[in-house]
Each structure stands twice: as structure tokens, then as C-alpha cells.
Amino acid sequence: MKRLISVAPMMDCTDRHDRYFLRLISKNVMLYTEMIVSDAILKGDRDHLLKFNPFEKPLGLQVGGSSPKDLAEVVKIAEGYGYDEINLNLGCPSRKVQKNKFGACLMQHPDLVSECVYQMNKNTRLPISIKTRIGINQTEDFEVLNNFINKIKSAGSKIFIIHARRAILDKLTPKENLNIPPLNYDFVYKIKNLYEKDTVILNGGISKVEEINKHLEKVDGIMIGRAVYHSPYFLAEIEKEIFKNKDVLTRPEIIQNMIPYIRDEIQKGTRLNKIMRHTLGLFHGERGSSNWKRYLTENMCVKNADVQKIDHIMDKIKSNYTTTSIGR
Ligand SMILES: Cc1cc2nc3c(=O)[nH]c(=O)nc-3n(C[C@H](O)[C@H](O)[C@H](O)COP(=O)(O)O)c2cc1C
Incomplete structure (x- = not known):
């Protein structure tokens, strides 16, 4: 263990x-x-x-x-x-x-x-x-x-x-x-x-x-x-x-990898903010970190979100970190 x-x-x-x-x-x-x-x-x-x-x-x-x-x-x-x-x-x-x-x-x-x-x-x-x-x-x-x-x-x-x-x-x-x-x-x-x-x-x-x-x-x-x-x-x-692991995902890759999980959870009835709130600090210390937090705070509390709506928000989240220099 x-x-x-x-x-x-x-x-x-x-x-x-x-x-x-x-x-x-x-x-x-x-x-x-x-x-x-x-x-x-x-x-x-x-x-x-x-x-x-x-x-x-x-x-x-x-x-x-x-x-x-x-x-x-x-x-x-x-x-x-x-x-x-x-x-x-x-x-x-x-x-x-x-x-x-x-x-x-x-x-x-x-x-x-x-x-x-x-x-x-x-x-x-x-x-x-x-x-x-x-x-x-x-x-x-x-x-x-x-x-x-x-x-x-x-x-x-x-x-x-x-x-x-x-x-x-x-x-x-x-x-x-x-x-x-x-x-x-x-x-x-x-x-x-x-x-x-x-x-x-x-x-x-x-x-x-x-x-x-x-x-x-x-x-x-x-x-x-x-x-x-x-x-x-x-x-x-x-x-x-500490673990000498060279195979570590970048921050944008982590979000990318969260998307199928989020989609699956939304389909089961989980609210988007229940998941995304934990990612607020992902870009902590990086330039553009406050954009990430602001975007999430403003958008993750959607009510009655269906999968299409979530896909749209996730697309925005993706473009948000690519257009703001966070995660580069
Ligand atoms: C928000 C929060 C919730 C916590 N909940 C628990 C808990 O459920 N069980 C527990 O043993 N300790 C709990 N702790 C204490 C932490 O496990 C840990 O012992 C403490 O934060 C000291 O470690 P750190 O200085 O690395 O944060 C909690 C701490 C925080 C900040």
C-alpha cells in the first residue's frame, strides 16, 4: 500500500x-x-x-x-x-x-x-x-x-x-x-x-x-x-x-480528462458545481488564475442543466483557458 x-x-x-x-x-x-x-x-x-x-x-x-x-x-x-x-x-x-x-x-x-x-x-x-x-x-x-x-x-x-x-x-x-x-x-x-x-x-x-x-x-x-x-x-x-513520475498531466489536460466524467455525472443527476467547485484552485499561482475562478463561479451553478447545456459550458471553459494564457 x-x-x-x-x-x-x-x-x-x-x-x-x-x-x-x-x-x-x-x-x-x-x-x-x-x-x-x-x-x-x-x-x-x-x-x-x-x-x-x-x-x-x-x-x-x-x-x-x-x-x-x-x-x-x-x-x-x-x-x-x-x-x-x-x-x-x-x-x-x-x-x-x-x-x-x-x-x-x-x-x-x-x-x-x-x-x-x-x-x-x-x-x-x-x-x-x-x-x-x-x-x-x-x-x-x-x-x-x-x-x-x-x-x-x-x-x-x-x-x-x-x-x-x-x-x-x-x-x-x-x-x-x-x-x-x-x-x-x-x-x-x-x-x-x-x-x-x-x-x-x-x-x-x-x-x-x-x-x-x-x-x-x-x-x-x-x-x-x-x-x-x-x-x-x-x-x-x-x-x-517525490515519486519521480515524468508522466504528469498538464492543467488543461486534467480538465479535458474531467469532461467525460462530468458528462456522465450530469446524466446521473449530479449538479455541475458539485464537481467543478473542487477545481477552482487548479490554476492557483498561474497567470489568468482569477479568470478561471471567475468564469467557474459565474457559470457552474446552472440549474436544471442537461448534457447539451453542460457541453456548451465545458466548451466555453476550454476556450477560456486557451484564450487567457492560463495553463500554458
Ligand atoms: C475544511 C476541512 C475539513 C476537515 N475535515 C476533516 C475530517 O473530516 N476528518 C479529519 O480527520 N480531519 C479533517 N480536517 C483536518 C485535516 O485532515 C488535517 O488534519 C488538517 O487540515 C491539518 O493538515 P494541513 O495543515 O495539511 O491542512 C479538516 C480540515 C479542513 C481544513
């Missing part, structure tokens, strides 16, 4: 359309779904929540939950959909998530987490990974983190994705929790030193190839969130520089 570089699970961002688009840019990164709550999987529209295009693989499903019994069911269901890994969210700080007792607040309940991981591992052949923070609220203590990871390992998980920041649940909003608690990469490096045979993946604040290379000397893999979502073509640089 390729876990050298992965794209972080991000709510409202890494849905199946985004993942298809990212996969066109990078063949080698691991992708994850947004967090899906165990209760939704058990009681909701499973196909809608879990179905994906095999082109997106390798793909991990991230689940949020704290009922060992429910999670045991969820992993069995997920295995049937063809995921490559199941990840348990132990890092999300949102209030709603806390109220339901999952996400980062579970760091305060290591025995319960251990039972969840144990049941998950027992009920699937898929690898179980966890995604957590280095600490919670005022606690940033290496021994506490180490004990937590140790319990999870004993319960059967061998892949630890660690966002190198505390989650401060009582004082900060989810957005602030992505920026304000200081990054402490040393804790993640130290975990790797102690868990030599396991996979330790570092996450948080990484946006340059040089940073990736530096961290890869100390850990097994890097997970990147916002830098990829805001500038998806960063993945092309990662393909070239």
Missing part, C-alpha cells in the same frame, strides 16, 4: 468528485474520504455515502464513532465497498462531534478507543489506521501520547496518522484548531523512533516539497490537507519530485 504521501480527509472537500479530480493529477498518493459518521452508515443511504469510482483507489474510508459494536458493523460494510483502509477519526475538534463523543475528545478515553480499534480490527481484513492529535486541551505530554498510541497498537492498529498540534476543545473553534495550537513535529518523530516497525504519518502545516523531503527523513509518510485543496496542482509537483 502506498502511504508515502496522502491527502487528508476534509469535510465538504474530499468527496468523490474531488477525489476523482485529484487522482487525475496524482496516481501515487493515498486518498481518504471525508469523515463519515458510523450512525449514518448504519442507518442512512449506504450507497450514497460509501460508493466510489474504482479510479479513486487507493482510498481509505474515514469514520467517526465511538461505539465498538457499531464500528464493528461499519468495517464489515466498508470492506464490501472495496476500500483499502479504514481510518478512525480521533482528531476532529468540532462541538457537534464532541457532543456525540467522537473525534478528538476520544483522546480522553483511551480504553474506549482501544475497544473500538480492537472490534474494528477483528471484523475486517482491511488495515485499520487512526488519525489523532499530539494532545488535547492543556495536555501536551509525550508520555500521554505514547501511552495512547501504545494502547491503540495493542488493539490492532499499526498505522498512526498524527496531526502535530493539540486540539484545544474548550477555547478554540475548529478553524482556529487548525492554526493556533503550535506545531510540534518532534513528538511525531519521537513516536516514529519508538514504533519502528509501524507506519507513522505526519500531518500539519506542510505545503512545500522541501518540507516533505525533510520530514520523510524522520517518518514513514506525510499527509497534506489544505495545501492540496487550495492548490491541487501541488500534487503534480509531488508526483514529479
Whole structure:
């Protein structure tokens, strides 16, 4: 399994359309779904929540939950959909998530987490990974983190994705929790030193190839969130520089390759903006990038679009990037 570089699970961002688009840019990164709550999987529209295009693989499903019994069911269901890994969210700080007792607040309940991981591992052949923070609220203590990871390992998980920041649940909003608690990469490096045979993946604040290379000397893999979502073509640089892949599509080729997918999805009833919104940052940093964003913003929200209308818009989108110097 390729876990050298992965794209972080991000709510409202890494849905199946985004993942298809990212996969066109990078063949080698691991992708994850947004967090899906165990209760939704058990009681909701499973196909809608879990179905994906095999082109997106390798793909991990991230689940949020704290009922060992429910999670045991969820992993069995997920295995049937063809995921490559199941990840348990132990890092999300949102209030709603806390109220339901999952996400980062579970760091305060290591025995319960251990039972969840144990049941998950027992009920699937898929690898179980966890995604957590280095600490919670005022606690940033290496021994506490180490004990937590140790319990999870004993319960059967061998892949630890660690966002190198505390989650401060009582004082900060989810957005602030992505920026304000200081990054402490040393804790993640130290975990790797102690868990030599396991996979330790570092996450948080990484946006340059040089940073990736530096961290890869100390850990097994890097997970990147916002830098990829805001500038998806960063993945092309990662393909070239990290995976030494010379066969990377240009930005216009990526859009060209999206067209059959879009046509197919529109026919199934998907709205154009559900797909195209993820491509807003494709030309990030290029001359003409604002034209791309403006054109998309003005045109992707068509209502009741039929395939002909979409073809017309896609033609315009194509001519837009050829006439404005973007993507040259
Ligand atoms: C819009 C958004 C949504 C997120 N949703 C999730 C989520 O569903 N599950 C999760 O574990 N982390 C979630 N995160 C946190 C990211 O996975 C990642 O840990 C965080 O952004 C730090 O990585 P970065 O600095 O590379 O962005 C989210 C982050 C953002 C910005």
C-alpha cells in the first residue's frame, strides 16, 4: 500500500468528485474520504455515502464513532465497498462531534478507543489506521501520547496518522484548531523512533516539497490537507519530485480528462458545481488564475442543466483557458 504521501480527509472537500479530480493529477498518493459518521452508515443511504469510482483507489474510508459494536458493523460494510483502509477519526475538534463523543475528545478515553480499534480490527481484513492529535486541551505530554498510541497498537492498529498540534476543545473553534495550537513535529518523530516497525504519518502545516523531503527523513509518510485543496496542482509537483513520475498531466489536460466524467455525472443527476467547485484552485499561482475562478463561479451553478447545456459550458471553459494564457 502506498502511504508515502496522502491527502487528508476534509469535510465538504474530499468527496468523490474531488477525489476523482485529484487522482487525475496524482496516481501515487493515498486518498481518504471525508469523515463519515458510523450512525449514518448504519442507518442512512449506504450507497450514497460509501460508493466510489474504482479510479479513486487507493482510498481509505474515514469514520467517526465511538461505539465498538457499531464500528464493528461499519468495517464489515466498508470492506464490501472495496476500500483499502479504514481510518478512525480521533482528531476532529468540532462541538457537534464532541457532543456525540467522537473525534478528538476520544483522546480522553483511551480504553474506549482501544475497544473500538480492537472490534474494528477483528471484523475486517482491511488495515485499520487512526488519525489523532499530539494532545488535547492543556495536555501536551509525550508520555500521554505514547501511552495512547501504545494502547491503540495493542488493539490492532499499526498505522498512526498524527496531526502535530493539540486540539484545544474548550477555547478554540475548529478553524482556529487548525492554526493556533503550535506545531510540534518532534513528538511525531519521537513516536516514529519508538514504533519502528509501524507506519507513522505526519500531518500539519506542510505545503512545500522541501518540507516533505525533510520530514520523510524522520517518518514513514506525510499527509497534506489544505495545501492540496487550495492548490491541487501541488500534487503534480509531488508526483514529479517525490515519486519521480515524468508522466504528469498538464492543467488543461486534467480538465479535458474531467469532461467525460462530468458528462456522465450530469446524466446521473449530479449538479455541475458539485464537481467543478473542487477545481477552482487548479490554476492557483498561474497567470489568468482569477479568470478561471471567475468564469467557474459565474457559470457552474446552472440549474436544471442537461448534457447539451453542460457541453456548451465545458466548451466555453476550454476556450477560456486557451484564450487567457492560463495553463500554458
Ligand atoms: C475544511 C476541512 C475539513 C476537515 N475535515 C476533516 C475530517 O473530516 N476528518 C479529519 O480527520 N480531519 C479533517 N480536517 C483536518 C485535516 O485532515 C488535517 O488534519 C488538517 O487540515 C491539518 O493538515 P494541513 O495543515 O495539511 O491542512 C479538516 C480540515 C479542513 C481544513
